[in-house]
Amino acid sequence: MKDDRKDQHTCRVGEELTAKYRKKLPGVVDKILDNCGKDSCISHVDYDPIPSTENLEEIIDKLREVVFPGYFSKERLDPVNLSFVLGRTVTVLFEMLSQQISNSIRHDCMRYDQECSDCGDRGFEAALALLDALPEIRDVLETDVQAAFDGDPAAQSHDEIIFSYPGLYAIFVYRIAHKLYEMGIPLMPRTMTEYAHGLTGIDIHPGAAIGGRFVIDHGTGVVIGETTEIGENVRIYQGVTLGALSLPKNAGEALRNKKRHPTIEDDVIIYSGATILGGETVIGKGSVVGGNVWLTESIPPGTRVIMEPPTLSYR
Structure with a gap:
């Protein structure tokens, strides 16, 4: 037969244990409040x-x-x-x-x-x-x-x-x-x-300038930076980055509102995994940038840029 006294004793022990730890919560809250009250760039406690x-x-x-x-x-x-x-x-x-x-x-x-x-x-x-x-x-x-x-x-x-x-x-x-x-x-x-x-x-920054007939196929992992300029009839695939070159430490203010991202002219196709960086980089009209290509310099109109086929090793 079930022993109700044992169950009651277990419940009382559980209540005492809960109370023991809950009593510590006011101190935790006070600590959080003190931290929120300091001058911080990640707090927004204001009117x-x-x-x-x-x-x-x-x-x-x-x-x-x-x-x-x-x-x-x-x-x-x-x-x-x-x-x-x-x-x-x-x-x-x-x-x-x-x-x-x-x-x-x-x-x-x-x-x-x-x-x-x-x-x-x-x-x-x-x-x-x-x-x-x-x-x-x-x-x-x-x-x-x-x-x-x-x-x-x-x-x-x-x-x-x-x-x-x-x-x-x-x-x-x-x-x-x-x-x-x-x-x-x-x-x-x-x-x-x-x-x-x-x-x-x-990830498309709202500051980018993008023309009509723009297509992002599949899309996951695409990054288009703030000062990117994209012409008409451009198609890009998943994993493409239109970004800025590596920035010096604390250079954010000096480069704010300056052209840091590439220009993609009309009728360009950029395949998956390609990375194009730099504010002076221009991808000429009608060019094709192949998958996994890394570009930090301009290419003239009608250029096709592809990676050399990798060497596979079978064991």
Whole structure:
């Protein structure tokens, strides 16, 4: 027969053990608070506002509903309800965008003691400007979708590309974020592209300048730096890095806002694993850069650069 007294004794010992360690928690909390209170670049305990990453993710989802109408809406769209649903979504987007943009501007203003820049008005103006630019952004994204379809025999339809290609998703987020970057909005553009980076493995800095008919095939491990310039009809594959040369220690401030990343001219193909570095490096129009090639100098138009075949050893 089960001994209930033994079970009760075990439970009391468990409670005493839990209490013994929980009593130590206030001291741990005090230690954390003391550490948070010091002047640190990784603390943000202040009264100034800060953008919400959750709201930015929702903004991206709603922007995708507008840019690709009918694909990602929670309700079915048809010609009868399109105007109503689109109008409602755009209105919600305007409110969310203007608030987050204002918070981003106000955050930098207060945290870094900048002059007042009318963050409220700028938030409304920038939100309206972004929404007003969506038809133009859609037109460029349409060329990206078409280029992906034209160059990929595995693609069965434009729908498949829009629904499932991580490269297109990363490019979509980049094109939205780039518009905000051009407006001088802090924090938001980089936060948005890093969100896409986390989902797709594709890291595109919002400052990069990228032309139409741009395709990232497969995509994982792609890095495109801030001052990269990419022309029209360029295709790159997984693992490609368009980066900066090795920087001297503490050179960040001296090189900030200077050209550090390569220029890729029109009609270039860059195959998987290729690394192209340096602000003075130009890949000429119509060139092909083979897989695993490492380039730190320019090549003229129409050049094909490939690695020598490796020697295999069989044992």
